[in-house]
Amino acid sequence: MKKLLFLLMLIGISLYGQEKDSLMLQKIYTSALTQSQCYTWLDSLSNKIGARLSGSKGAALAVAYTQKEMKALGLDRVYLQEVMVPKWVRGPKETAYALVGQQKIEFPICALGLSVGTSKNGLTAPIIEVKSIEEMIALGDRIKGKIVFYNRPMNPEFIETFQAYGSCVDQRSSGAREAGILGALGVIVRSMNLRLDDLPHTGMTNYKDIPAAQRIPAAAISTRGAEQLSALIKAHQNLSFYFNQQCVYEGDVLSYNVIGEIKGSEHPENIMVVGGHLDSWDLGDGAQDDGAGCVQSIAVLELLKKLHYTPKNTLRVVLFMNEENGIKGALKYGEEAQLKKENHILAMESDSGGFSPRGFSIDASEAQYAKIVGWKSLFEPYLIHVFQKGHSGTDVEPIASENIVKVGLYPDSQRYFDYHHAGNDRFDAVNKRELELGAATMTALVYLFDKYSMP
Amino acid sequence: MKKLLFLLMLIGISLYGQEKDSLMLQKIYTSALTQSQCYTWLDSLSNKIGARLSGSKGAALAVAYTQKEMKALGLDRVYLQEVMVPKWVRGPKETAYALVGQQKIEFPICALGLSVGTSKNGLTAPIIEVKSIEEMIALGDRIKGKIVFYNRPMNPEFIETFQAYGSCVDQRSSGAREAGILGALGVIVRSMNLRLDDLPHTGMTNYKDIPAAQRIPAAAISTRGAEQLSALIKAHQNLSFYFNQQCVYEGDVLSYNVIGEIKGSEHPENIMVVGGHLDSWDLGDGAQDDGAGCVQSIAVLELLKKLHYTPKNTLRVVLFMNEENGIKGALKYGEEAQLKKENHILAMESDSGGFSPRGFSIDASEAQYAKIVGWKSLFEPYLIHVFQKGHSGTDVEPIASENIVKVGLYPDSQRYFDYHHAGNDRFDAVNKRELELGAATMTALVYLFDKYSMP
Structure with missing residues (x-):
């Protein structure tokens, strides 16, 4: 009987504690x-x-x-x-365009964080599209002297968008480093964004300890821009791309x-x-x-x-x-x-x-x-x-x-x-x-x- | 043993069913x-x-x-x-102002759905603020000839906003009817919105079967407008309010x-x-x-x-x-x-x-x-x-x-x-x-x- 009373008391205290906690949460x-x-x-x-x-x-x-x-x-x-x-420091608003004959088709871009800048006059080179760093590496010599365009979209199938981000962000964080090592001149990365719109999304790119000479400028392009650029690349062999960013690490x-x-x-x-x-x-x-x-x-x-x-x-x-x-x-x-x-x-x-x-x-x-x-x-x-x-x-x-x-x-x-x-x-x-x-x-x-x- | 096998089979079928359902949900x-x-x-x-x-x-x-x-x-x-x-049909954009001396202080309003309009020249009358229909009814004769301003905000304490809406929306749905029965001339209702902003929110007001003569025009005022109007009413005895809406049921x-x-x-x-x-x-x-x-x-x-x-x-x-x-x-x-x-x-x-x-x-x-x-x-x-x-x-x-x-x-x-x-x-x-x-x-x-x- 005493044990039972003690047990009931314990349950009582515990319920009372729960009650108090639930009241406190309500107040919070x-x-x-x-x-x-x-x-x-x-x-x-x-x-x-x-x-x-x-x-x-x-x-x-x-x-x-x-x-x-x-x-x-x-x-x-x-x-x-x-x-x-x-x-x-980012510097003045970045600019970018593809050259189709005499026509300049502009794109919204922004420098990736900690990226180096282009020269004053910008960078012009043939642009080549890949879906992943692996695909880029497999191209070997073919990316030398080129601008690499990473265009793997965030996968909408993930319920949690952070998973879609995680499976995609290596293009932004390591894409420039890996392409620079292989002799590319610059990198354009599709923005980490599940929507189609005109906003470029920045974020850090990481050169780690590669030498300065291999550090190539990297910029993000808006998702809609990425779709349009991809279509242009398909339509025009050896499409020439230009971008200019004057960002600098001080x-x-x-x-x-x-x-x-x-x-x-x-x-x-x-x-x-x-x-x-x-x-x-x-x-x-x-x-x-x-x-x-x-x-x-x-x-x-x-x-x-x-x-x-x-x-x-x-x-x-x-x-x-x-x-x-x-x-x-x-x-x-x-x-x-x-x-x-x-x-x-x-x-x-x-x-x-x-x-x-x-x-x-x-x-x-x-x-x-x-x-x-x-x-x-x-x-x-x-x-x-x-x-x-x-x-x-x-x-x-x-x-x-x-x-x-x-x-x-x-x-x-x-x-x-x-x-x-x-x-x-x-x-x-x-x-x-x-x-x-x-x-x-x-x-x-x-x-x-x-x-x-x-x- | 047979029974056990049968039971295991049933559990197997049920697990298999769950598996199939979970696959189907994934596909969906x-x-x-x-x-x-x-x-x-x-x-x-x-x-x-x-x-x-x-x-x-x-x-x-x-x-x-x-x-x-x-x-x-x-x-x-x-x-x-x-x-x-x-x-x-709403008609042209509604207008509203409070009269402070010679100054017209304008407010963003919109007619409530199914509301009657004001006369062509609008409605001008002293405005009186209440927090509920009950408070309005308790005022009895004092609301005759007035514009009633219902200003009970949505209660932010509710976790589900629909509950906050439910505890508030009677002002909009029944406020004009009840005030009209008691001889008010018009009704202004605080918008059903938990934010403070400048947008009036419409929604239906319901006269039910009260006679046409008691149907008074009703409009919503933005939440920020409601706060400002309330302050004005406190500062100026017998504040005069004007609104004009030409909405009509066709x-x-x-x-x-x-x-x-x-x-x-x-x-x-x-x-x-x-x-x-x-x-x-x-x-x-x-x-x-x-x-x-x-x-x-x-x-x-x-x-x-x-x-x-x-x-x-x-x-x-x-x-x-x-x-x-x-x-x-x-x-x-x-x-x-x-x-x-x-x-x-x-x-x-x-x-x-x-x-x-x-x-x-x-x-x-x-x-x-x-x-x-x-x-x-x-x-x-x-x-x-x-x-x-x-x-x-x-x-x-x-x-x-x-x-x-x-x-x-x-x-x-x-x-x-x-x-x-x-x-x-x-x-x-x-x-x-x-x-x-x-x-x-x-x-x-x-x-x-x-x-x-x-x-």
């Missing part, structure tokens, strides 16, 4: 939808500051602005972490990760990180990539403060610099954490856009994963269903604490590559409620994780 | 994302035809266009069902539901309906409401034909006319079905926008509901998680067959009321993939339902 979501400043912050980042490429004036303004806003929240500590980042400059924290009430030595990256590409204003993730991350601390929840473990927001073309901020943060022997127990990143949150992508031990999945029913009223194992985020990757749980916010991905790295990645592409629901979803997970801290 | 989603014409159809409906208010030229063109496209699919039968619909005219079907191979007498409504409001081009639902519904038949799946039961697509201001098409369809003693076993509607599908809202018996929920795991790879009991759709409501299962496609709702009934409900607000995924989700449910037909 309500607060996010009615009181969070995250949309206003994003408005400022996007419309007052704008593009924030590493080393740019925008990036510096964004550091100052987010530091100021974090201080206004009354966090226990707000500080900057120095990091050297590459300064790459060396490394000082920049910062922006960090704010609430000190843990019980285990200040345990650190939970939430973050996004503060830098963006230069074509749009980086509202989706990754202004959204930054303001959502700050909102996690904002919301818990508003709800007078003091975390047991230290809660830290990190706005990483230079995710787009170097990952220097993330590497620096990871290094310093190791040097200081900081014990990170959680690192959550939002860098998949500010769309309706669907769940989480979780990188953790089986036991830890199971524990998080155990909270699933608490999230269902908020239409959060996905608790999948997978990649968390580029910026939290270098954090190397043992037993750390890494989580990526998993928003709906269908529209993401419509904007990704393109000129239309702007504030008006972000829906206020979707952004806020994402912030709430992150906050809810941090709350549960903190309360039921992992071993 | 792949086909939708790579081969469906639904986005092209929506392009035509939105950009070539445009707004399709009942009785308008656009509505007539849409009837002809969808009938032609269905015929091109080689359906077994394509036909029109006659229905009389109200023809209401009587009932002949229109059509557009119907196409594939005859069932085993039970042609059993009918499965998929549908949306072909009419739209007149301010945008009705791409989200409900061009999306129409083309998704046609795509269900298109995809099953492409995949050479002949349904056992008759599969019928119905594009209902006049959902927005009368529901005459749906009522007519329901009546005729009853007259012909047609046995409808399924009716599925898509009328919640063409956004990323999240699941279904299901109106069925417990046993039927449980059977559908049993298919949940088949949908998970496509991020379809919601199988909730609830309202299916306005157009399938009048179908009265016994044991019918009614289903509404349940897309992500966060952005829906940004566009609903407003000038920005346009083609570019619809994402191709989201539209296609919705079509695939409907097709998959129809396939499973047909294969495992309900008793």
Whole structure:
């Protein structure tokens, strides 16, 4: 009988705990939808500051602005972490055309990030189309002296667009390096975009350590441009293509990760990180990539403060610099954490856009994963269903604490590559409620994780 | 031992069946994302035809266009069902201002659907703000001779925006009737929109059977306009408001539901309906409401034909006319079905926008509901998680067959009321993939339902 009573009491406590958690989640979501400043912050980042490429004036303004806003929240500590980042400058608007007889048929292009420029007068050469790096390599000598046009589209059959991206992006990241080694003169890459439109999408190309002489200029062409160019190539043997880009790498400059924290009430030595990256590409204003993730991350601390929840473990927001073309901020943060022997127990990143949150992508031990999945029913009223194992985020990757749980916010991905790295990645592409629901979803997970801290 | 073998065989058959179904769903989603014409159809409906208010030229063109496209699919039968619909015409762009001293402060408004117009010279009267019909009624005589301004915002705390809409829309649908009975001269209603912007959102107002003398003109004001007007009312006692709208009801005219079907191979007498409504409001081009639902519904038949799946039961697509201001098409369809003693076993509607599908809202018996929920795991790879009991759709409501299962496609709702009934409900607000995924989700449910037909 005593045992039974004890058991009933335990069940009672557990139900009561669930009830309390479910109430807390309700408060978190309500607060996010009615009181969070995250949309206003994003408005400022996007419309007052704008593009924030590493080393740019925008990036510096964004550091100052987010530091100021974090201080206004009354966090226990707000500080900057120095990091050297590459300064790459696009230069004047790029131009490109195909030459058909005397006719110049123009195409919308943009230089890939960290690409070298063409000469002042641009580059003209016969253009040759391939669907993959492998196909290009197989052509051997035939690509010498040519411009290589990588034109493998994102595969629409994938349900998750990030998979379509992953199966395609090698053309952009390695295409110029591989073609340069084989003697090509330049590279044009079909934009990583599932739509047919006129916007070129930039993104980093990586020469790694090949010698300067083999570094050839690389540009992205819009998807519609890619289709038209492909048709021209089929119609005209030895089609001649011209492009001109005056982008230049100006060396490394000082920049910062922006960090704010609430000190843990019980285990200040345990650190939970939430973050996004503060830098963006230069074509749009980086509202989706990754202004959204930054303001959502700050909102996690904002919301818990508003709800007078003091975390047991230290809660830290990190706005990483230079995710787009170097990952220097993330590497620096990871290094310093190791040097200081900081014990990170959680690192959550939002860098998949500010769309309706669907769940989480979780990188953790089986036991830890199971524990998080155990909270699933608490999230269902908020239409959060996905608790999948997978990649968390580029910026939290270098954090190397043992037993750390890494989580990526998993928003709906269908529209993401419509904007990704393109000129239309702007504030008006972000829906206020979707952004806020994402912030709430992150906050809810941090709350549960903190309360039921992992071993 | 025999029993065990038999059991193993049964389990084997069942697993094999699951495997086959899961393969079929994969084919359906792949086909939708790579081969469906639904986005092209929506392009035509939105950009070539445009707004399709009942009785308008656009509505007539849409009837002809969808009938032609269905015929091109080689359906077994394509036909029109006659229905009389109200023809209401907005007239020239409405105008509105508040009078502060000699200053006219203008506001973006639009007449509510089926509203009467003001006199030629417009209506000027003191304006009084209320948050609800109840509050207005409580004011009694004080609203006589006034313009009533209903200004209760949609409540952002609801996770599902349709709930926020439901708790608010009485102001628009009944506000003019109730105020007219009490002697008000006109009504201004805050737009049903969760965003703050400058777009007035129309929608039907319903006088029911009150006498003509009590029918007062009603208009919607943009949400930002509502905030500004409210501030003005607080600042100026007896603020005078003017609005002018020359909308007029021109009587009932002949229109059509557009119907196409594939005859069932085993039970042609059993009918499965998929549908949306072909009419739209007149301010945008009705791409989200409900061009999306129409083309998704046609795509269900298109995809099953492409995949050479002949349904056992008759599969019928119905594009209902006049959902927005009368529901005459749906009522007519329901009546005729009853007259012909047609046995409808399924009716599925898509009328919640063409956004990323999240699941279904299901109106069925417990046993039927449980059977559908049993298919949940088949949908998970496509991020379809919601199988909730609830309202299916306005157009399938009048179908009265016994044991019918009614289903509404349940897309992500966060952005829906940004566009609903407003000038920005346009083609570019619809994402191709989201539209296609919705079509695939409907097709998959129809396939499973047909294969495992309900008793």
